[in-house]
Amino acid sequence: MADDTIKSIPLDFTLLEEPEMLARAQGFNERLQKRRTVRDFSERPVPRDVIEQCLLTANSAPSGANRQPWHFAVVADATKKKEIREGAEEEEREFYTSRAPQDWLDALAPLGTDAHKPFLEKAPYLIVIFGQKFEVNDQGEKLKNYYVTESVGIATGMLISALHNAGLATLTHTPAPMKFLNKILDRPDTERPLIILVVGYPEADARVPEITRKSLHQFTSFHDE
Numbered sequence: 001m002a003d004d005t006i007k008s009i010p011l012d013f014t015l016l017e018e019p020e021m022l023a024r025a026q027g028f029n030e031r032l033q034k035r036r037t038v039r040d041f042s043e044r045p046v047p048r049d050v051i052e053q054c055l056l057t058a059n060s061a062p063s064g065a066n067r068q069p070w071h072f073a074v075v076a077d078a079t080k081k082k083e084i085r086e087g088a089e090e091e092e093r094e095f096y097t098s099r100a101p102q103d104w105l106d107a108l109a110p111l112g113t114d115a116h117k118p119f120l121e122k123a124p125y126l127i128v129i130f131g132q133k134f135e136v137n138d139q140g141e142k143l144k145n146y147y148v149t150e151s152v153g154i155a156t157g158m159l160i161s162a163l164h165n166a167g168l169a170t171l172t173h174t175p176a177p178m179k180f181l182n183k184i185l186d187r188p189d190t191e192r193p194l195i196i197l198v199v200g201y202p203e204a205d206a207r208v209p210e211i212t213r214k215s216l217h218q219f220t221s222f223h224d225e
Contacts, residue, residue, distance in 0.1 A: 032161060033213075038169035040206035041123035041198065048076075050166050051125060051199070058159035064146030067135060070155050073128040073185045078121070080184060084128075084196070085120035087180035088173065092117065095176065111209050119171060123200035128181050129156055130191040152194055163199055169206075171198040 016024070055072055063069060075081055092115035096105070120126060131148045145151075156172075163170050178193040187193075 040203040042201040054162035057162040061155035063151035067145040069132040069145035071130040075126040088175040091175040125199040127197040
């Protein structure tokens with residue numbers, strides 16, 4: 001019987017002095033605090049190698065049993081973006097007219113969102129993020145993936161952070177249901193589309209809602225000795 005034990009290697013870790021730790025944490029926080037969801041995208045092209053580096057960052061995310069149960073379908077083709085927009089807007093019209101409960105519509109009203117999603121065609125990239133229920137090994141055997149939603153969520157958060165850090169704007173779009181994406185992007189039914197991440201530069205005159213974020217004490221509890 002083959003030994004499937006994963007080989008261990010020394011940890012590549014740099015111990016920082018506390019002042020540098022704090023400076024890095026503050027700098028990264030200040031950068032990410034400027035991240036906002038954008039709906040007004042420019043058609044200005046985005047270098048593909050920048051997208052690739054950000055995807056590699058996302059793929060470094062922790063995952064259940066290190067299965068990395070995600071697939072990122074990167075869409076720049078105008079025809080496919082148009083198909084995705086048409087499919088998404090069809091689902092969104094159903095959402096706004098019949099599916100969404102009134103309290104959800106009331107929560108969305110201040111943000112001014114509706115079923116019209118032009119950014120799905122205008123932005124240079126759509127990254128459709130799929131969760132994989134299982135993987136197939138070299139012997140053709142199905143191996144169950146674990147904590148798929150949690151793992152994909154972590155990877156998506158890291159991708160959004162990486163894209164913002166690289167100077168790009170993003171929008172998370174989640175029409176429901178999203179199975180139309182499997183057909184458009186030729187992905188197997190065993191993969192579940194979770195998010196359409198819209199990526200690009202914001203328009204020069206882009207505007208965003210004036211919002212506030214919770215303070216540290218509102219979303220955190222410390223249990224010190």
